[in-house]
Amino acid sequence: MSRSQIVARRSLMIGWDAVSWLLALVGFTLVRHEFTLSERMWAISLSYVAAAMVLQVIAGLYTHLYLGRSKVGSFAEVSALAQIVLGISIVLGVVGFLTAPVFSRGLAFVMPMLAILFMAAGRWVFRTARDRRRGSLGAGAPALVYGAGDAGDQLAALIDSADDAPYSIVGFIDDDPSLRYLRVRGYRVLGRGRDLVRVAQESGAEVVVLAITQADPQLIQDVADRCTEAGLELVVVPPVREMISGRVELDKLRAFNVADLLGRRPIETDLSDIADHVAGKVVLVTGAGGSIGSELARQVRRLGPAKLILLDRDESALHATKLSLDGDGLLDTDDTVLCDIRDKDAVCAVFQRLAPEVVFHAAALKHLPMLERFPEEGWKTNVLGSLNVLECAARAGVQHFVNISTDKAADATSVLGQTKRLAERLTAWYAADTGLTYLSVRFGNVLGSRGSVLDTFRAQIERGGPVTVTDPDVTRYFMTIPEACELVLQAAVIGHPGDVLVLDMGEPVRIVDVAQRLIAESGKSIEVVYSGLREGEKLHEVLLSESERGRETGHELITQVSVPQLEPADLRAGERVELDLASFGIEAPARADAGERAAS
Structure with a gap:
């Protein structure tokens, strides 16, 4: 003007x-x-x-x-x-x-x-x-808004007040029958969810805007499928955690993507309690160059620790994390540590020199098929490496220790699951031995983590396909990286010594749905090929073993279970362990050797 x-x-x-x-x-x-x-x-x-x-x-x-x-x-x-x-x-x-x-x-x-x-x-x-x-200018694409609640009302207000709105609203639909005659800022509710395609055709809508910030995965997938069949573009209002102060913004609207398949459960954490456990303390994160470790470091950093120590054996990954935290990639301060957790002496030297009070242990080998081929590597890192970190932490007087585990540790059938299960049991033993808050947190696949199924699918799509899925019915639990790390921090606060805390992963998602969603986003015609389940792989993962009984905690999305303790001396002797060491290509050492090692 x-x-x-x-x-x-x-x-x-x-x-x-x-x-x-x-x-x-x-x-x-x-x-x-x-x-x-x-x-x-x-x-x-x-x-x-x-x-x-x-x-x-x-x-x-x-x-x-x-x-x-x-x-x-x-x-x-x-x-x-x-x-x-x-x-x-x-x-x-x-x-x-x-x-x-x-x-x-x-x-x-x-x-x-x-x-x-x-x-x-x-x-x-x-x-x-x-x-x-x-309205008479009609510059924006005609849009039908799914959801006549607060988010829909905010969206209508934004579109009405914008000088160059990308959409022009033709009406609303909502599943609540009591809203049949409602008008949202003058726009009528034209039908219910089941009428989506018909109402869109009658009103001339080209876009459907899903304005439900806590929609469950089934609803999102159903709306996406119907929009695809009808040739409608689906745009979503982001979940509350992606908004600023819970307010809808036009520039935050985005095309439906694979992350929306996970659902939109609000993650409520008590930041004051978390801050009390972290603020002013020395915190160490192992595996800080990985997807989980780096995000944990970012979230811990915001809580004001006295010092945040990043430990990893991958110098490039460590550099990337440090650069993302404070823009300083010099790596010349003692808060970045290049160290392999397999080297017990090196790990203990780090703990003695830097005296961490809180440890988040995220370092691990995690690729299931690779560990099936090289089981001894999984044993060295996930079991003996975790034992090294636990022992050094106990010697240095670490007060809080959180071991990052996986849902594959429940009813473990793979090397990955079995090694992580042993790490849980070792953590429980050190909790009992020290009387301190040493615990494990168990969750499933993290969407977008380095080397995840998303990376694989995107690489295959980029090459022109085919996209390989093991089985049409295989399902997995997924979380976003920030969501998982936020709950890990909450679990660290509410957990007790020896606990294994299991995060609520929502509903399992079919892997083929993830693949098809990514293919749709690419706009390419890509074939999906089924390769069959691999050795040690389950059709459906579980969060609890059959013998485990979950108990409620102070958070509705976190469940507590107990695992039997495993004394380090027994692990080294190869006795009383629910694992055939031969499957790792490892010959069980003699008991005398184990005693000498334990004494050392």
């Missing part, structure tokens, strides 16, 4: 508010006196109106009401306007009663109310005309 247009609009608003006082006088004298006033009363009334008009302009300019302080017709503007009119009525009323014996009480009490009504009416006409003009 040009400067001249702005000046013209503000001048028109000033003129209308001034004239409103004159119209209020006409209305008052017509209804109350039928224009039969004495000359004395006319003089008083006209003087009152003239003074009110002058004061209205002065007050409006002084308070910036006419200089763009608030949007025209907004609640804030009308509230400010009412305050000005009230102030004018009080001032002129007092002056009138003191100076004019025949001053009419109607002038003091009725006229201001009529004036504010005329002023508000003018703004209503302006807003209505502007909205109709925007």
